[in-house]
Amino acid sequence: MNEDRRVGVWLVGGRGSVATTAMTGAAAVAAGLAEPTGLVTMRPPFTDAGLVGLGDLIFGGHDVVETPLAIRAARLVDDGVLPVGLPGALAGALEAAESEQRPGITGREARIEPQASLARMVSDLNAFRTRHDLGRVVVLNVSSTEAPVEPHPAHENPAALMDALDQNLAVLPPSALYALAAIETGCAYVDFTPSVGARLPAIEALAEAHEVPLAGSDGKTGETFMKSALAPAFAARALKVRSWSGMNLLGGGDGAALADPARAQSKLDSKGRLLEEILGYPVEAPIYIQDVRDMGEWKTAWDHVVFEGFLGIRMKLQFTWEGCDSALAAPLILDLIRLAALALERGESGVLTNLAFFFKDPAGTREHQLHRQYEMLERWVLQKVAA
Amino acid sequence: MNEDRRVGVWLVGGRGSVATTAMTGAAAVAAGLAEPTGLVTMRPPFTDAGLVGLGDLIFGGHDVVETPLAIRAARLVDDGVLPVGLPGALAGALEAAESEQRPGITGREARIEPQASLARMVSDLNAFRTRHDLGRVVVLNVSSTEAPVEPHPAHENPAALMDALDQNLAVLPPSALYALAAIETGCAYVDFTPSVGARLPAIEALAEAHEVPLAGSDGKTGETFMKSALAPAFAARALKVRSWSGMNLLGGGDGAALADPARAQSKLDSKGRLLEEILGYPVEAPIYIQDVRDMGEWKTAWDHVVFEGFLGIRMKLQFTWEGCDSALAAPLILDLIRLAALALERGESGVLTNLAFFFKDPAGTREHQLHRQYEMLERWVLQKVAA
Amino acid sequence: MNEDRRVGVWLVGGRGSVATTAMTGAAAVAAGLAEPTGLVTMRPPFTDAGLVGLGDLIFGGHDVVETPLAIRAARLVDDGVLPVGLPGALAGALEAAESEQRPGITGREARIEPQASLARMVSDLNAFRTRHDLGRVVVLNVSSTEAPVEPHPAHENPAALMDALDQNLAVLPPSALYALAAIETGCAYVDFTPSVGARLPAIEALAEAHEVPLAGSDGKTGETFMKSALAPAFAARALKVRSWSGMNLLGGGDGAALADPARAQSKLDSKGRLLEEILGYPVEAPIYIQDVRDMGEWKTAWDHVVFEGFLGIRMKLQFTWEGCDSALAAPLILDLIRLAALALERGESGVLTNLAFFFKDPAGTREHQLHRQYEMLERWVLQKVAA
Amino acid sequence: MNEDRRVGVWLVGGRGSVATTAMTGAAAVAAGLAEPTGLVTMRPPFTDAGLVGLGDLIFGGHDVVETPLAIRAARLVDDGVLPVGLPGALAGALEAAESEQRPGITGREARIEPQASLARMVSDLNAFRTRHDLGRVVVLNVSSTEAPVEPHPAHENPAALMDALDQNLAVLPPSALYALAAIETGCAYVDFTPSVGARLPAIEALAEAHEVPLAGSDGKTGETFMKSALAPAFAARALKVRSWSGMNLLGGGDGAALADPARAQSKLDSKGRLLEEILGYPVEAPIYIQDVRDMGEWKTAWDHVVFEGFLGIRMKLQFTWEGCDSALAAPLILDLIRLAALALERGESGVLTNLAFFFKDPAGTREHQLHRQYEMLERWVLQKVAA
Ligand SMILES: NC(=O)c1ccc[n+]([C@@H]2O[C@H](COP(=O)([O-])OP(=O)(O)OC[C@H]3O[C@@H](n4cnc5c(N)ncnc54)[C@H](O)[C@@H]3O)[C@@H](O)[C@H]2O)c1
Ligand SMILES: NC(=O)c1ccc[n+]([C@@H]2O[C@H](COP(=O)([O-])OP(=O)(O)OC[C@H]3O[C@@H](n4cnc5c(N)ncnc54)[C@H](O)[C@@H]3O)[C@@H](O)[C@H]2O)c1
Ligand SMILES: NC(=O)c1ccc[n+]([C@@H]2O[C@H](COP(=O)([O-])OP(=O)(O)OC[C@H]3O[C@@H](n4cnc5c(N)ncnc54)[C@H](O)[C@@H]3O)[C@@H](O)[C@H]2O)c1
Ligand SMILES: NC(=O)c1ccc[n+]([C@@H]2O[C@H](COP(=O)([O-])OP(=O)(O)OC[C@H]3O[C@@H](n4cnc5c(N)ncnc54)[C@H](O)[C@@H]3O)[C@@H](O)[C@H]2O)c1
Ligand code: NA
Ligand code: NA
Structure with missing residues (x-):
């Protein structure tokens, strides 16, 4: 496999x-038209890990x-996401x-003709x-967030x-069908959304x-990234957080x-667990997402944290x-592709808990502290190289 | 020494x-009238380290x-720093x-009759x-910040x-004379201010x-604490910080x-070094301090960070x-006292670099990342206990 | 009536x-224990209007x-609303x-035995x-906000x-029954809440x-006050507002x-109408209210306004x-009492549109610009004095 | 003159x-390539005032x-000030x-060879x-802010x-020489900067x-605009402002x-007078300007206002x-040109106090309230039309 990168x-x-x-960004960086800013795996110590080139x-x-x-990219230029001229x-x-x-x-197809x-x-x-x-293929879900699925007994085991x-039977949403297809064809499956994807006991089994690797879920890019830092x-510092309110304005698809x-609920669930895990006590921590169409591809999150200090x-x-x-999100997508390809190369399978750094709701671990997640990532990538 | 705690x-x-x-806070916590919120050394894993009781x-x-x-405490009640009734x-x-x-x-005495x-x-x-x-005495400087000192050849060696x-000769400001007095009498010396204190080659020697321990300098309580996190x-995340401007409004003494x-300069110097150390490249990072008398004991810092992401x-x-x-600041003061007392107990001397967690301008180390500083602290306190 | 102030x-x-x-505040100001800060009617030009003394x-x-x-006041001291010692x-x-x-x-009584x-x-x-x-009595509603009422034919005319x-029949919520009681007994009725109160055709008639005066509704104290300024x-300045998002965190009752x-809806309705009235075009202007129990009597509103300028x-x-x-709210309550008493003294009846300055959803007018509302108030109070 | 617009x-x-x-913007709006957003004089009631077309x-x-x-405009495109393709x-x-x-x-020329x-x-x-x-010419100063000038007896009268x-003699900075040139050639002179320009008794005389009209000074575009609103x-509302701190980050020229x-001082002086004029009492109101080169043409102002309410x-x-x-600034420049041209047409001379709406430090008036300034402007433009 090493012959074919x-x-x-x-x-x-x-x-x-x-x-x-x-x-677009992968091509731009590969062509030397852009710096790899935001790409974690293009900085030391990951540069020595032999990851696939963009x-x-x-x-x-x-x-x-x-x-x-081409049209989508042109719109992203208008919205200030891609530089003028790049596409x-x-x-x-x-x-x-x-x-x-x-x-x-489509959702309809998933209900009517899942098979x-x-x-x-x-x-x-x-x-x-x-x-x-291709030797290695990574399937990565960046489609629209789905509503949470109804529990069903069929979720519990493969048979x-x-x-x-x-x-x-209409027991799986599209994201889970994509995950199944990835698994059946020997691809790694990464879920960047809070949709169910591979997160059912039957699918994990x-x-x-x-023997394919899985990773997820829900890319950690903004408010939650800040919280985890x-x-x-x-x-x-033994400062007691009394309330942590997060209000999010976002537009775009x-x-x-x-x-x-219903879909927002998926997102809020995956954002909500973190504070208590890190702080060790329950915190009043409402989160709200407001669609503001006019904001286009941009987002503003406002967090209001009240904490108690001495006396x-x-x-x-x-x-x-x-x-x-x-x-x-885009550079993290590229990082995840490179890392999932590494897992495929190493023959690792099951949930890649060491990728927690990238996710709001990291599969297989309760570690939410950003610096600890970074250390997990470093150890995972490098120890294996050393071996 | 163990007999006398x-x-x-x-x-x-x-x-x-x-x-x-x-x-006031030490007495309140000791008397059970207040929780030890904000006291790092009163939480696990430090609770097992046998530190002196408040x-x-x-x-x-x-x-x-x-x-x-009593008057000072009453004013702190008026300003909302101390709870009503506590003093x-x-x-x-x-x-x-x-x-x-x-x-x-006084400054005048330091110039006229230092000896x-x-x-x-x-x-x-x-x-x-x-x-x-008393077996162990800790001297801790929480006096007003002094202006930076003029370099003088006498600063270079003890003789x-x-x-x-x-x-x-008027070669030392009061903070350095206090440090000398501490050293001569076998006390630990901790500098919570950005004043020169013990930070001269002659005094460190x-x-x-x-054989007395030193620690400093400049307590890290607000904006710099946030920066180091x-x-x-x-x-x-390989996000490139383009500018990080910090504007501080504060009242009080x-x-x-x-x-x-001139005094602000001491403070700004000790705040400014950190970003480049952590990020590894120079950043446009102005810091400004504005006295707003009306704010009393309160402070508001506003930080404006522009960063560059993908493309x-x-x-x-x-x-x-x-x-x-x-x-x-107060709980950190109490933490530092307990830790300096530990160093005295252990017979450690010279600069205690492992206390970097508490300082804007940590003596003896360039480690500014909060979580790494915390790990240094943990290792230092616990490894010795283990030994 | 002038004999009895x-x-x-x-x-x-x-x-x-x-x-x-x-x-508490009325008593404090009357006793000279506090300044009349926040009381609009205690400043020129209203000081000459012969309004009732606090x-x-x-x-x-x-x-x-x-x-x-006494207990309620003690809690307000704890929450920092009333000065220590004042009650x-x-x-x-x-x-x-x-x-x-x-x-x-109670709500139940209003449904079961309205009569x-x-x-x-x-x-x-x-x-x-x-x-x-007493010659003059003002009834002012500062009870908890009710859910909006179901429309009913009986709301249309007095008979x-x-x-x-x-x-x-259960056709009126408590606020409307209070308004009716006020009217029947010749009292002025002011509604500081967004509840229905007197705002039904039948009750206005x-x-x-x-011949009693009415005023309302929903006191304008925070975000909406800012919007109207x-x-x-x-x-x-011909700057085009593209979106104006308002997120409110509040605790307390x-x-x-x-x-x-359902109750929040009453509040949001009364906040939402204003921007379009002032700007003259529809604006994407979501408003959200989040209960954060820990905030007690305090509130933080965050407004995020995107506007378009030249080119x-x-x-x-x-x-x-x-x-x-x-x-x-409290000083506005006292202002409204003094002004409603003035209306009673002058024999004015029906909706006092000139009190729009105080309300999010001013009855009888679409004027939402704060400075225009202030001018209306001035004219109303002073022209009559002049006459 | 009416024949030639x-x-x-x-x-x-x-x-x-x-x-x-x-x-660029004037040409764009005239050609129908852009909306006149931000142009006060292109909205009712000013549209009927017969002002010169862009x-x-x-x-x-x-x-x-x-x-x-062309190069300057291209840079403004890069900085996001002008739309791509417009120049x-x-x-x-x-x-x-x-x-x-x-x-x-140049400054040097003004000192060495003013004549x-x-x-x-x-x-x-x-x-x-x-x-x-050309019948009418308007000279408008938008050059770099100068340092304040030293007072000199020659400033007091024309002779x-x-x-x-x-x-x-080196008694005038360039801005004042430009003002003199405008006056001598019968042009209106408008100063959009805080430089001295025409603001000397000798020059006003x-x-x-x-018989030329003057207006100024220092365009009101950001923080001060907000303050005046x-x-x-x-x-x-009789709320007592205790402190109002304004911190400004800006890049660009x-x-x-x-x-x-020294130059910042000119700017701060013209920003500082306003609060006390509006509120009627002195307020602790520091203002600070920080150059952040990386911000280019953009500016962020942070204002921190502490006020006192009831009790x-x-x-x-x-x-x-x-x-x-x-x-x-640009649309205000165009507004000012159109209005100064109106003054020329009407034969008005001396300081145009009714243009206060546009300036931080309005010449000839102490009215700083934005809505009052707007009313002054309306009255001035329209009353004359009516006449
Ligand atoms: N951008 C971030 O920071 C971030 C962070 C975490 C998670 N996410 C998630 O990433 C996903 C993509 O975000 P985006 O901004 O690109 O959204 P988008 O709306 O621009 O793109 C989603 C795409 O998915 C497609 N899609 C919808 N249903 C599909 C289906 N059943 N099968 C295949 N494709 C389908 C849509 O047609 C669309 O083209 C979202 O779920 C979002 O919640 C994004
Ligand atoms: N509070 C914080 O968060 C924080 C953080 C870092 C550093 N510091 C530093 O801590 C110090 C104390 O802060 P504070 O808020 O208590 O200030 P403060 O003004 O209330 O107290 C300083 C005290 O030092 C005294 N003093 C001045 N010169 C002295 C001298 N030559 N010898 C002995 N005493 C002298 C003053 O009289 C005063 O009582 C300051 O230097 C401050 O910069 C505070
Ligand atoms: N404080 C402000 O800035 C502000 C602004 C606008 C409107 N308001 C409105 O003022 C009202 C009072 O606010 P608050 O902070 O004092 O709330 P609160 O909860 O402290 O007080 C409301 C009181 O009304 C009582 N109440 C509830 N139902 C009642 C009924 N049917 N009859 C009589 N009393 C009843 C409650 O028992 C409580 O004592 C609320 O409706 C609020 O929305 C307040
Ligand atoms: N943009 C705003 O919102 C705003 C608001 C109020 C005031 N102002 C003032 O407007 C002025 C222009 O701002 P800008 O952003 O265009 O600055 P800029 O630096 O882009 O432009 C100023 C121009 O003036 C030229 N200049 C310098 N000295 C000169 C002289 N002696 N004679 C002729 N030209 C000279 C410079 O070469 C430069 O081209 C500044 O004084 C600024 O303070 C701007
Ligand atoms: Na999006
Ligand atoms: Na309340």
């Missing part, structure tokens, strides 16, 4: 903001809309990725691998799940059985999706975080 | 806000004003500390130790320094010679002292920190 | 934060809880008000007037309404018929009441408003 | 950010650098303005007027001033004598100029204003 990357939600930014990634993907990538300069790369986009699974949908995904992934003669699918500081309260005195930290979500 | 604490600036809050501290101090502690409930403890306050060295001033301090410290039959003092997060640009996109973090400086 | 004040929600703060107000009220005013110094005034508190109408409840209120008000031999009450500035989405460039204003709601 | 506009600092943005402005100017306008689309207009740029007066410098300016202005056969210039709201403390309770308003200074 190329890695296939299959993005679910391949025509979305994050996906388009990630593909120029060796072959992109494809599933989506349920058909907006050409034009990388037209070849965008065309190549365009030719590898395939129709994904056929899954088969179609499996066939798309196999064809992609064959067409490009029951396969049975339910054979009967065409299948991943172990097929700041809450440990309060803990270290993501803002619209999260305006649906019970109340003090306050407030912050605002004004970020471009896709610009924050 | 009592520790003498000599506060330079003993009638100031921080000193008064620390003494009730076993005997307080005294030097100051250049004569405002009775009254602890009148005994405040009276005891009052009876141990002595006139300190005699030093001798007076030495005699005060010896008398304090004898009066209470030259002693010589200069013998000739009554004397501390080694007298947040800058590592930017670094870990400290605000007035820092309204003097050069500019994003922003802003925070405001609304703190009561004395409430933030 | 005394005015009766009947507070619905008489044991709440706002009511208790208003009564010492000439006789307080009473209805509430559905029985917490003694003690004014014990006499609080006792006098305590002896005039009567059980109000009897109304009669009880009428009798309480008449007794109060007689007991103190239908009286008919429905005769049949004991009855007020006209009984700032939005006119954007308009004057009010926070808890507004945690009920379409996007710019931003953000503000946080950290206020104590009861401290902001 | 064209107006000559001579910008001092004609190659700066504000000037370039104003010229397409009828002929631009020229003085500067001490020679950067071509290209308006190349003709920029070339026309380029051909009318002339070398201005000759003044003559050169006069000749440039006369030539401009003749070349384009003394002329005398001093005849002797080539000369303007009266030559907000401070009246505090006053109207202006940031660099103001990094010079002395302390509350807080904080705001951040993130603006693009040139985008805020």
Whole structure:
């Protein structure tokens, strides 16, 4: 496998903001048109880890809309996410990725014909691998956040799940069908969204059985990233957090999706667990997401933290975080692809808990402190290199 | 020495806000009238380290004003620093500390009669130790920040320094004379201010010679504390900080002292070094301190951070920190006393680099990342216990 | 009537934060123990308008809880709303008000026995007037915000309404029954809450018929106050507001009441109309209220305003408003009492549109610009004096 | 004169950010390529006042650098001030303005050869007027802020001033020489900067004598604009402002100029007078300007306002204003040109106090309340139309 450094990357939600930014950015950095700012794995100590080069990634993907990538990229320029002129300069790369986009699974299809949908995904992934003669393929979900799924007995074990699918029962949302397709075709599966994806006992068991690595979930890019850096500081100083309120204004496709309260719930769940885990006591910590269409691809989070110091005195930290979500997410996507490809190369399977650094709701661990997560990541990447 | 758990604490600036809050708070926590919030050493894993109890501290101090502690405490109640009724409930403890306050060295005395001033301090410290039959005494500087000192050849080695003092040359500010007195009488010396204190080669050498421990300098309580928690997060994520501007509004005695640009300079110097150390590249990072008398004991810092993410996109973090400086500083003072007493007990001497966690400008180390400093502290306290 | 300057004040929600703060504060200012800060009518040009003195107000009220005013005031001291020691110094005034508190109408009573409840209120008000031999009485609603009422045909005219009450139909919430009682007994009725109160065609007609003045609704104390000052500035400068998002964190009784989405709706409705009225075009302007119990009597509002300037460039204003709601509301309550008493003295009846300055949702006018509302107030108070 | 609607506009600092943005924007709006957002005089009621059309402005100017306008405009595109593609689309207009740029007066020239410098300016202005056969010419200063001038007896009356210039004494900075040149050639003179310009008794007297109108000074675009909108709201509500601290971060040419403390002083002086005028009592109101080169054309102001409400309770308003200074200033420049041209048309001379709305330090009036200033403006523009 070492002879072939190329890695296939299959993005679910391949025509979305994050996906388009990630593909354009990978090409730009590979071509020397941009610095690798925001890419964790392009800095020491990770530069020595032999990770796949950005120029060796072959992109494809599933989506349920058909907006050409060139149009999507042009809109991202208008919204200030991509530099003026960049998509034009990388037209070849965008065309190549365009030719590898395939129709994904709609919510309706997942309910009505799950079996056929899954088969179609499996066939798309196999064809992609064959067409490009790829050893390693990483499937990464950056499609719109789904509503939480209803619990169902078929979620509990592989046999029951396969049975339910054979009967065409509507037990899985698209994200889980994509995860299954990845597993069946020997691809790594990474979930950057809070959707269910691979996070069901039945699917985790299948991943172990097929010996593919999994990682997730929900990319940590803004307010939660800040929380995971700041809450440990309060803990270290024995300052007692009394309330930590987080109000988020966001637009874009993501803002619209999260305006649906059911979907927002997925997101809030994955954001909410962290403070108590870090601080060791329950905190009044409301989180709210407001869609503000006019904000486009930008987001402002305001956090209001009341804490108690010596002799019970109340003090306050407030912050605002004004970020471009896709610009924050895209380099992490590329990091995750490189790291998942490393896991494939090493033959690791099951949940990659050492990737917690990237996620709001890290699978397989309760470690939420950013610096500890970074240390986990370093150890995982480097120890194996050493070995 | 283990028989006598009592520790003498000599506060330079003993009638100031921080000193008064620390003494009142120690008595309150010892009496069970308040929780030890903000006290790092009263939480695991430090609770098992056998540190001196707050009730076993005997307080005294030097100051250049004569405002009775009871009056100072009453003002701190008015300003919302101390809970209503608390000084009254602890009148005994405040009276005891009052009876141990002595006139300190004014700037004028340091210039005109340094030799005699030093001798007076030495005699005060010896008398304090004898009066209470104390094994261990910690001298801690919480007096007003001094202007930076002019470099002088006598600063370079002990002999030259002693010589200069013998000739009554004005080569040392009060903080350094206090440090010398501590060293000569076998006390630990901790500098919570950015004043020069023990930070001259000649004085550090004397501390080694007298085998006393030193720690400093400049307590890290607000904006810098935040920086040392947040800058590592930017670094870990490969986000490039373009500018980090910090504007500080503060009142109180400290605000007035820092309204003097020369003194503010001491403070700004000790705040400025950190970002580049953590991030590894120079950052445009202006810091400004504004005295706003009306703010009393309160402080608001506003930080405006512009950073660059993927493909050069500019994003922003802003925070405001609304703190009561004395409430933030006082528990750290008590932590430092307990830890310096531990160093005395262990017979450690010279600069205690492992106390970097507490300081803006940690002596003897360039480690500014809060979580690494915390780990250094843990290792230092616990490894020795284990041994 | 001029001989008797005394005015009766009947507070619905008489044991709440706002009511208790208003009564304590009136006594404090009257006794010279506090400045009249925040009282609009105690500054020129209103000082010459011959308004009733704060010492000439006789307080009473209805509430559905029985917490003694002394206890409520003590809690307000703990929460930093009232100065330490003040309730003690004014014990006499609080006792006098305590002896005039009567059980109000619960939601259940309003549904089950509206007729009897109304009669009880009428009798309480008449007794109060007689007991103190009062010429003028002002009823002011500062009770918890109610959920919006279901429309009902009986709301449209007095006859239908009286008919429905005769049949004991559940067509009115408590606030409206209080308004009816005020009208029937010749009292002015002011609504400081967004509850329905007198804002039904049937009740407004009855007020006209009984020749009593009405004012409301929903006191303008924080975010909306800021909006009514700032939005006119954007308009004057031809800057186009693209979005104005307002996130509110509040605790206290009010926070808890507004945690009920139905009640919050009343509040949001009355806040939402203003921007479009001032700017002249629709604006994306979400408002959200979050209960944060830990914040007690304090509130922080964060507003995030994106506006467009020359050549379409996007710019931003953000503000946080950290206020104590009861401290902001109480002086306005006293202003409104004095002004309603003036209306009674002048024999004005119906909706007092010139009091728009005080309200989020001013009855009888669409004028939301703060400075215009101030001018309306000035003209109304002074022109009549001149006449 | 009515036959010729064209107006000559001579910008001092004609190659700066504000000037370039104003010229480009005027052409863009005239050509229908942009909305007149931010232009006060393009909205009712000013649309009926018969003001000169933006397409009828002929631009020229003085500067001490020679950067071509096309290059300056391209940089403003990079900095996000001008839309991508706009300067290209308006190349003709920029070339026309380029051909009318002339070398201005450097500080050195103003000291060494004031007489000759003044003559050169006069000749440039006369030539401009003749070349384009212009009835009305407005000179508007948007050059870098100068340091405050030393008082000199020659400033007091025209004769003394002329005398001093005849002797080539260094008594006037460039801005004042430009003002003199404007006056001598019958042009209106508007000062958008805090430099001395026409604000000397001698120069004001000369303007009266030559019957030319003057306006100034220091464009009100950001923090001060906010203050003039907000401070009246505090006053109207009888809330007592205790401190109002304003910290400004700015880059660009202006940031660099103001990094010079002497020049910053001019700016701070003109910002500082306002609060006391509006509130009627002195307020602790520090203002600070920090150059942050990395911020380019953008500015962030943070204001921290502590106010006192009922019973002395302390509350807080904080705001951040993130603006693009040139985008805020440019439309005001165009408004001022149109209004100064109106004054010329009407034959008004001396200080135009009714333009206070546009200035931090309005000449000839102490009215700082934004809404009152707007009313003054409306009355001035419209009453004359009516007449
Ligand atoms: N940007 C961040 O900082 C960040 C952080 C954490 C998580 N996320 C998550 O990443 C995801 C993508 O965000 P985005 O900003 O690119 O959103 P987006 O709306 O721009 O893109 C989502 C794409 O998914 C497609 N899609 C929807 N349903 C699909 C389906 N069933 N199958 C295949 N494709 C489907 C959409 O058509 C769209 O093209 C979201 O779920 C978001 O919550 C983003
Ligand atoms: N509070 C914090 O968060 C914090 C953080 C870092 C450093 N510090 C430093 O701690 C020190 C104390 O702060 P504070 O708020 O208590 O100030 P303060 O003004 O209330 O107290 C300082 C005291 O030092 C006394 N003093 C002045 N010169 C002296 C001298 N020559 N000898 C002895 N005493 C002298 C003063 O009379 C005063 O009583 C300051 O230097 C401050 O910069 C405080
Ligand atoms: N404080 C402000 O800035 C502000 C501004 C606008 C409106 N308001 C409104 O003022 C009202 C009072 O606010 P608060 O902070 O004093 O709340 P609070 O909860 O402290 O007091 C409300 C009081 O009303 C009583 N009450 C509830 N139902 C009642 C009924 N049916 N009859 C009589 N009394 C009843 C409660 O028992 C309580 O004592 C709220 O409706 C609030 O929305 C307040
Ligand atoms: N932009 C705003 O919001 C705002 C508000 C109020 C005042 N102002 C003032 O407007 C002025 C222009 O601001 P800017 O951002 O365009 O600055 P800038 O630095 O971009 O432009 C100033 C121009 O003036 C030129 N100049 C310097 N000295 C000169 C002289 N003696 N004669 C002729 N030209 C000279 C410079 O070469 C430069 O081209 C500044 O004084 C600023 O303080 C701007
Ligand atoms: Na998005
Ligand atoms: Na309340």
